[in-house]
Amino acid sequence: xxxxxxxxxxxxxxxFKAVDAISFEVEPGEIFxxxxxxGAGKTTAMRMLCGxxxxxxxxxxxxxxxxxxxxxxxxxAIGYMSQKFSxxxxxxxxxxxxxxxxxxxxxxxxxKEKTSALLRELHLETEADKRVGSLPxxxxxxxxxxxxxxxxxxLVFLDEPTGGVDPIxxxxxxxxxxxxxxKGITVFVTTHYMDEAEYCNRVSIMxxxxxxxxxxxxxxxxHYSAASMNDVFLQLxxxxxxxxx
Amino acid sequence: xxxxxxxxxxxxxxxxxxxxxxxxxxxVAPGELFGIIGPDGAGKTSLFRMLATLLLPDGGExxxxxxxxxxxxxxLRKKLGYMPGRFSLYxxxxxxxxxxxxxxxxxxxxDENYGLIRDxxxxxxxxxxxRAGKLSGGMKQKLxxxxxxxxxxxxxxxxxxxxxxxxxxxxxxxxxxQGLKSGGITIIVSTPYMDEASLCDRIALxxxxxxxxxxxxxxxxxxxxxxxxxVKADRMHQLVNAVREAPVVEDSYAFGEWAHAxxxxxxxxxxxxxxxxxxxxxxVVVQQTEPTVEDCFLKLMRP
Numbered sequence: 136x137x138x139x140x141x142x143x144x145x146x147x148x149x150x151f152k153a154v155d156a157i158s159f160e161v162e163p164g165e166i167f168x169x170x171x172x173x174g175a176g177k178t179t180a181m182r183m184l185c186g187x188x189x190x191x192x193x194x195x196x197x198x199x200x201x202x203x204x205x206x207x208x209x210x211x212a213i214g215y216m217s218q219k220f221s222x223x224x225x226x227x228x229x230x231x232x233x234x235x236x237x238x239x240x241x242x243x244x245x246x247k248e249k250t251s252a253l254l255r256e257l258h259l260e261t262e263a264d265k266r267v268g269s270l271p272x273x274x275x276x277x278x279x280x281x282x283x284x285x286x287x288x289x290l291v292f293l294d295e296p297t298g299g300v301d302p303i304x305x306x307x308x309x310x311x312x313x314x315x316x317x318k319g320i321t322v323f324v325t326t327h328y329m330d331e332a333e334y335c336n337r338v339s340i341m342x343x344x345x346x347x348x349x350x351x352x353x354x355x356x357x358h359y360s361a362a363s364m365n366d367v368f369l370q371l372x373x374x375x376x377x378x379x380x
Numbered sequence: 381x382x383x384x385x386x387x388x389x390x391x392x393x394x395x396x397x398x399x400x401x402x403x404x405x406x407x408v409a410p411g412e413l414f415g416i417i418g419p420d421g422a423g424k425t426s427l428f429r430m431l432a433t434l435l436l437p438d439g440g441e442x443x444x445x446x447x448x449x450x451x452x453x454x455x456l457r458k459k460l461g462y463m464p465g466r467f468s469l470y471x472x473x474x475x476x477x478x479x480x481x482x483x484x485x486x487x488x489x490x491d492e493n494y495g496l497i498r499d500x501x502x503x504x505x506x507x508x509x510x511r512a513g514k515l516s517g518g519m520k521q522k523l524x525x526x527x528x529x530x531x532x533x534x535x536x537x538x539x540x541x542x543x544x545x546x547x548x549x550x551x552x553x554x555x556x557x558q559g560l561k562s563g564g565i566t567i568i569v570s571t572p573y574m575d576e577a578s579l580c581d582r583i584a585l586x587x588x589x590x591x592x593x594x595x596x597x598x599x600x601x602x603x604x605x606x607x608x609x610x611v612k613a614d615r616m617h618q619l620v621n622a623v624r625e626a627p628v629v630e631d632s633y634a635f636g637e638w639a640h641a642x643x644x645x646x647x648x649x650x651x652x653x654x655x656x657x658x659x660x661x662x663x664v665v666v667q668q669t670e671p672t673v674e675d676c677f678l679k680l681m682r683p
Contacts, residue, residue, distance in 0.1 A: 173549060272421045273419075299543060300420065364636070368547050
């Protein structure tokens, strides 16, 4: 089974085609980079795939569920984390974990056992009862990722998870992504850091609502005779004609 | 043009204190483009707010164009253009209304200083009747820059203007800054993107309230002082940890499609290659590479 399939998936707002007939597939266990300039349609596409927005036309399945008819099943099968919204600052670490795991309907015993394992893994045992707001940003982001996959989803969506994070933490964050992928969790990630595009198995680049390119980083660089993913991105994104809004 | 001496800012946190800015001293020459490079939480915004006369320092002082940031704040504000990190224009006013508003508070008009903003404003002029809240990220950023410039400041303070902005808009924004710089404006700009450092005349790498180092981008790279190798092999995800285990290697980390290896001494390229082959890696490529600002930042972060 493919983890994501999309066929001519579209979203139209009034006369504006935010997402214009995109088609692609994501394999289970893959780290899939979803790139595009501001306003290219990434957020709208992700909202449809997460079961938060009904497509205007086209087809898509996520974890085997249909994006029109099975939005609730999709929400249960996925995890989600973004830079802008991740954890509640006024709750402690353990409270945040219990809250999120509870929302996903995980039983108390599962939460308790897994919480201690997770705190050990992240070396946060002594911080367990501290409010999340007092943690440094890098820790917070690593914790937010761990919370997003706490309920053991098949697929996790990461929306600019490393924005503003220092270079060491950014790399530690990617180690967590690799570890999740090795456990079989599919990772769907957006980023503005082009070096991170290199860490993905495959990368798609959206321009004006369409997927203009989709391949391995090596394949894309070869196809566009580019030295880096940054060059590939600039070549493609400069073709954009619509103003970002 | 800008002279900062031992400037500090602390915030109470629970029973303790957080030192956001720790006794920083630096100078910026007239017409210079000075970059402060560091992650979120480094203290960049506190530093900017003190320079912009919006936050009182706990210690030290700063002079901008001869004006003291505390004693002469009224006079200084006329010379300063400040673009905060968070979009802070009036969402319910149109593009043109915002610009006119900022011109008016500084007792000037759009027409009087249009020459300075022309190149930037022309790009958003087609949307001049749109409410600012309805603009895209890239356009908001251009409007905020116009509003910061409309009173013809001599010093421009830009706090993370390119954060969350895509690679294309970032390139365009830096071109605009180069244009302003050639017009003689002194600019301090902060950014979390290490690759933007090379576009500045001089930079400071900032972490936890301190400057790790200050200098020209080339000077900072030259001070790296250790051989740096780029390594590639079949199993990239496992490669970094394996490289780090090699006795000839001081540190290793992922770097785009490569793993970077900071070597203890020159001339151990072959040793590293055979070490990795012995570990079962195939298609091993080891080559010398030049350090980037990000390599320097990583090195300075690990004392």
